[in-house]
Amino acid sequence: MKIDFWGHEFRVNVALGCFLGFLMAIVSSMFGFGGGPFMIAIMTVILKLPMYVSVGSSLLAIFFNTLMGTTRHYQFGNFDLVFFLVMFPAAILGGFIAPQIAKRISPITVKRIAVVGLLLLALNLLGLY
Amino acid sequence: MKRIFLLLVITVSAAVCMLFQNGVFAEKSGGAKISIRQETPIAAQKGDQKSEMKQETGKTEAVARPSIQIDKTSLNNGGIVIVTGFAPKGKSVYLEVWSENKVRASRFDAEIDKDTGKRPYILYMTYEMPAYYKIYIPKEQKENLEKIRKEGGKWSYSTALKDLGAEVAFSVPSKIAIERYQATLMGSIIGSRGELLPQMDEKENKKRSMQLVKARFRSPGKVFSPTVEIREDGTFTAKIAIDKGLAPGKYMLRAVVDKEVKSEPVTVENTITFPHIYLTNAGTTLNIFGPFFLSLGISIFGVLMGAGGGFMLNPLLVSIWPLPHTIVAGTVMPTVLFSQGSGIYNYSKINFINWKLGVAIGLATVAGGFIGPKLTELITLEQFKFIFGLILIVLAALMLWQTTPGYLAKNQKEQGILKEFKKRAEEAARAKKG
Secondary structure (H helix, E strand, O other): OEEEEOOEEEEOOHHHHHHHHHHHHHHHHHHOOOOHHHHHHHHHHHOOOOHHHHHHHHHHHHHHHHHHHHHHHHHOOOOOHHHHHHHHHHHHHHHHHHHHHHOOOOHHHHHHHHHHHHHHHHHHHOOOO | OHHHHHHHHHHHHHHHHHHHHOOHHHHHHHHHHHHHHHHHHHHHHHHHHHHHHHHHHHHOOOOOOOEEEEOOOEEEOOEEEEEEEEOOOOOOOEEEEEEOOEEEEEEEEOOOOOOOOOOOOEEEEEEEEEOOEEEEEEHHHHHHHHHHHHOHHHOOHHHHHHHOOHHHHOOOHHHOOEEEEEOOHHHHHHOOOOEEOOOOOHHHHHHHHHHHHHHHHOOHHHHEEEEEEEOOOOEEEEEEEEOOOOOOEEEEEEEEOOOOOEOOOEEEEEEOOOOEEEEOOOOEEEEOHHHHHHHHHHHHHHHHHOOOOHHHHHHHHHHHOOOOHHHHHHHHHHHHHHHHHHHHHHHHHOOOOOHHHHHHHHHHHHHHHHHHHHHHOOOOHHHHHHHHHHHHHHHHHHHHHOOOHHHHHHHHHHHHHHHHHHHHHHHHHHHHHO
């Protein structure tokens, strides 16, 4: 499929993108996360699109997944309203505070900290320590 | 803008169609019926007991019913209740303690059946599991309980009951209504629970209820406690510790000597006050500031590192609090909807979304999102954590790659182009206004 982005044209293997997106969506809705980083990785690494095309479009692609996943979780009775009302304001507040902090620290440092944090959490979940 | 509206209309109507097909509206009314039914068994049970007991006193006057007293009748977010009582001399006394609050429990049976050698693939599900259920056993059984603890995750509740002699005390969960569904591969793919099988008989119901007790409470320490002290003259005392973070409402206690020889239940009222809140779906009481600050911190960190908070929030929530993974997954997911929506809106304003690409892959992810939530209830918490660990390792590798010099150089170039585009987009927007 050919896509057009601000006058640039890109060729994209949509079938592959759809298949990987489908697999990612199963996992992400099963475990209840958004899946943005994975979607961006699929678009930039495998579909070989530049970052600036991926950021917006990947958001749109996972929005569908989140909408469907939310509906299905609700249907299976996995949704707790009180719990949601506790976390939802916190998530929105975080969205307002974060950009203020982002101006002051380098994203690379944050990512390196995140790598360590994620690995520790992962090892804990795997029961290795 | 037209496109957005069109998209919204399509997705919403598709979702509504699917809801109808799956009979969620019908299911809901079923749920209401269940909640009404919940009231009746208790009353009926009480009636039954009374009549049973009358018969008993008629037949077996030799074995007197145990008596039971408690030192207090109200608790504030947990506490300790001292139980004293009198039972026939030389008999073991078990205390069955349960909460009147009901929660959901489910178990997917995919283990090979010993008789037929086939995997049954049946999903057992109940909405009537007591939010708290524990059998207090005599102190002498402590060693036996330790043995069961050492078995690890593979312990069996029904064998434990037998080994500890507590089978006689197990009665409340055996009467809960259990639905069972025959799951099929095709059914799971299209996301249905499968065919509802006919109700089980009493014996089968009891057996399955034991498995559900294990599925809900997980560890032997949660369902057994060797604290009943029995003296030679037949008096007994026990400390019943109702922990923090348990369901509010009535707790019933009953002393059991034999299957037919039980005391009348006594009740303790557990109240909780703000900021502790009981989550009815999860069956857990929480100090709401815990999850609030956790999700605040994680979402800030998430925005900074460029990944949604869900990756870290979900595993932390299930690790820190006794929350079922199904509830966590189902409740965290909608919280990211808003940030995604506002992101899409912002990018669409500066024309930074390729609709063709986004919708094409988006449609594939809709199919995935339809299947995923079904699978959540088929796995246990341990499997949930384990797979999540693997996912996080992949994510960590991805993040590490994003900090390598090669990636950064490439990224810098692209960021330059991105800024250039943004500038142009803003100018275009201004020109339109002007």
